[in-house]
Amino acid sequence: MKDPDFDLLYALVRTIADFPAPGIQFRDITPLLADARGLTLALDGLAHDIAPGSVDAVVAIEARGFLLAGALAQRLGCGLVPVRKPGKLPGATLGIDYALEYGRDRLEMHVGAITPGARVLVLDDLIATGGTALACGELVERAGGRVTGFRFLIDLPALGGSRLIAERGWPARALLNYP
Ligand code: AMP
Numbered sequence: 425m426k427d428p429d430f431d432l433l434y435a436l437v438r439t440i441a442d443f444p445a446p447g448i449q450f451r452d453i454t455p456l457l458a459d460a461r462g463l464t465l466a467l468d469g470l471a472h473d474i475a476p477g478s479v480d481a482v483v484a485i486e487a488r489g490f491l492l493a494g495a496l497a498q499r500l501g502c503g504l505v506p507v508r509k510p511g512k513l514p515g516a517t518l519g520i521d522y523a524l525e526y527g528r529d530r531l532e533m534h535v536g537a538i539t540p541g542a543r544v545l546v547l548d549d550l551i552a553t554g555g556t557a558l559a560c561g562e563l564v565e566r567a568g569g570r571v572t573g574f575r576f577l578i579d580l581p582a583l584g585g586s587r588l589i590a591e592r593g594w595p596a597r598a599l600l601n602y603p
Pocket of ligand 1: 486487555
């Protein structure tokens with residue numbers, strides 16, 4: 425992707441101060457999703473450097489990960505597995521609890537959604553502290569999958585999540601960085 429393409433993607437991410445809580449700079453990707461060229465560029469960038477046939481499933485994290493995951497999986501020629509907040513999936517689930525800045529949360533996946541040994545790409549819109557993405561990666565491995573990489577539209581590197589993913593030995597890449 426060329427510099428003007430990155431410029432367009434940055435221009436299409438809207439920053440909303442103090443949402444959902446005071447002090448948070450919320451990176452809103454809805455203008456990017458609404459822009460045909462921005463959406464295509466984002467998917468091109470996410471799929472870039474992923475060899476055809478190298479991924480068996482895209483695992484998408486609720487909720488904004490879902491917005492890109494179907495299109496990315498279709499480009500990669502694989503299926504899509506949703507990882508959801510508790511109580512949303514109708515079938516038997518496998519879950520993982522993880523720590524948030526304040527409190528705890530939980531992610532769930534359908535039992536059998538991942539074929540043992542499947543090569544999995546984990547996708548979310550943004551990585552901050554990395555708690556969500558790390559928990560999702562662990563859940564994939566508990567389900568018998570093999571995490572081959574993570575893709576994010578946005579990294580907030582100052583919050584350390586992408587470093588934790590790298591320390592865990594998983595390759596991660598984000599298209600846009602907000603220092
Ligand atoms: P974390 O577990 O801290 O890496 O947080 C990542 C999750 O929270 C992702 O699913 C994001 O959608 C959401 N998130 C965290 N911080 C922000 C932010 N500043 N702007 C938009 N979404 C965020």
